[in-house]
Amino acid sequence: MSLVSIDDFKKLIEQNAKNNGWILNEDDAWLTELIGYLWENKQRYGYPSCPCRLAKGEFEKDKDIICPCEYAAPDIEEFGHCYCALFFKKDFFKEGKSFRKIPERRPESKI
Ligand code: SF4
Numbered sequence: 001m002s003l004v005s006i007d008d009f010k011k012l013i014e015q016n017a018k019n020n021g022w023i024l025n026e027d028d029a030w031l032t033e034l035i036g037y038l039w040e041n042k043q044r045y046g047y048p049s050c051p052c053r054l055a056k057g058e059f060e061k062d063k064d065i066i067c068p069c070e071y072a073a074p075d076i077e078e079f080g081h082c083y084c085a086l087f088f089k090k091d092f093f094k095e096g097k098s099f100r101k102i103p104e105r106r107p108e109s110k111i
Helices: 006-020 028-045 059-065 072-079
Strands: 022-024 087-089
Touching (some): 006 087
Antiparallel strands (some): 022 087
8 A cells, every 4th residue: 555645544554453453542632643643753764653652763773663563462462552542452442441551561772
């Protein structure tokens, strides 16, 4: 898929969620803001690095935090959502839960 617009990019994120059996944040304002930051990072670095973490701007150093990052699946499994609260476990909102700050799983050596 050639990403010519932020709308295409949003579709890719929706597809990523679907492929992984996740859902997106139901808070539209939060979601729009996060997708905007991811899109900005994609324009800036050439890849959508995590908006909640500081990127180095070098693919090799940032590849673990390219969305969906390496830490998303274990965070979603353990806490119900990823570090930025973009992706969620399917039943998270149905169960009446609220998202919250979760611990950083990325090793300190990479930060
Ligand atoms: S924490 Fe969430 S938004 Fe950030 S890179 Fe990982 S999956 Fe994407």
